[in-house]
């Protein structure tokens with residue numbers, strides 16, 4: 001068993017350790033061995049902590065022995081946090097992001113920092129200043145982004161779970177591309193303190209795990225009010241979830257532009273849930289086609305003001321070393337906030353954001369949750385979209401809506417294409433109703449085994 005410990009789920013690992021089936025040093029050793037085996041092929045990590053010595057964990061807590069990976073946009077005290085940008089190559093924070101601290105306070109151990117698109121701007125991890133992460137299922141493909149390293153590390157069993165961040169899909173889309181489970185929490189459910197800000201009214205840290213159950217364990221620890229983040233809230237008490245739910249399938253999520261194989265696998269997944277006693281109804285989210293335009297006005301606007309801190313004096317070194325996509329976003333945002341264009345772009349987009357949000361809220365009057373694909377395509381090739389930013393942006397069409405509305409979303413493995421590329425199912429529910437996603441997601445993983453498959457690396 002000892003050399004397969006890295007394949008355990010978080011729940012299995014924590015329980016096994018408690019029952020003394022193995023030691024934390026054995027678990028650590030097995031994870032490090034795996035990292036050494038596969039990192040050369042996939043490059044999930046920009047920094048690995050304590051690579052050499054097997055770790056016997058002394059600290060107690062319900063997550064004792066839970067070795068986890070952290071997206072590099074989350075600050076880790078005394079561990080380099082670069083946001084995968086060259087400009088922060090030597091930045092070592094003096095404090096810890098709240099979501100990381102909550103986990104380590106419960107006994108979890110940071111195994112390393114994962115690669116991402118620089119400052120989380122992207123959908124493929126190719127915008128990293130340190131080179132792209134590769135998809136463990138097919139190393140010629142992207143792992144998705146921006147939390148590509150976090151998803152790849154879980155898929156390749158280089159950690160028990162990881163943290164990512166989702167501003168426009170960056171947890172859900174890489175989870176889908178790497179066939180792992182990812183939760184984008186409700187905006188405000190998890191503290192943003194210590195997160196290197198991208199777009200402050202969108203950013204959500206959240207878990208990526210091997211199962212829905214594991215994501216729930218992590219979410220229950222990281223959620224809740226943090227006095228250091230004014231937008232965080234006290235998470236309401238979990239409600240009892242109804243046995244038979246009404247699931248809305250938005251016709252806009254199954255339209256042109258979404259590849260047939262993706263549509264088919266996601267429709268099959270919906271039918272599996274129907275057999276379990278849930279009711280499927282077609283719904284409409286009429287403003288879906290506007291979501292991308294609104295997102296790519298509001299997010300760069302917020303980015304351009306957040307990036308002002310990397311002025312080479314307080315943070316960052318030479319601004320020349322900003323990656324191309326970082327420069328592009330700053331320029332886009334500066335343009336949309338310029339006084340002459342403010343009303344025309346930013347203000348208008350802020351109004352249309354409310355229309356998109358209203359679409360979701362209206363839908364939740366009729367249905368308990370929404371189901372659709374995460375991404376219109378399976379993982380694309382490395383280099384395929386990198387020189388076509390517009391096409392890259394369009395790949396976010398099915399994920400940005402949840403961020404504009406602030407609602408939670410879960411991405412779960414739901415099959416593979418004919419050439420063995422993962423496809424993910426997206427479930428969306430009303431604000432602060434993550435329990436619905438976990439309930440139905442758990443049910444799905446009890447009857448399917450997509451999440452148990454392992455990539456051959």
Ligand code: GLN
Nearest residue numbers: 120122123167168169170
């Ligand atoms: N792909 C989206 C973007 O480039 C989402 C990024 C994110 O969620 N961090 O903005």
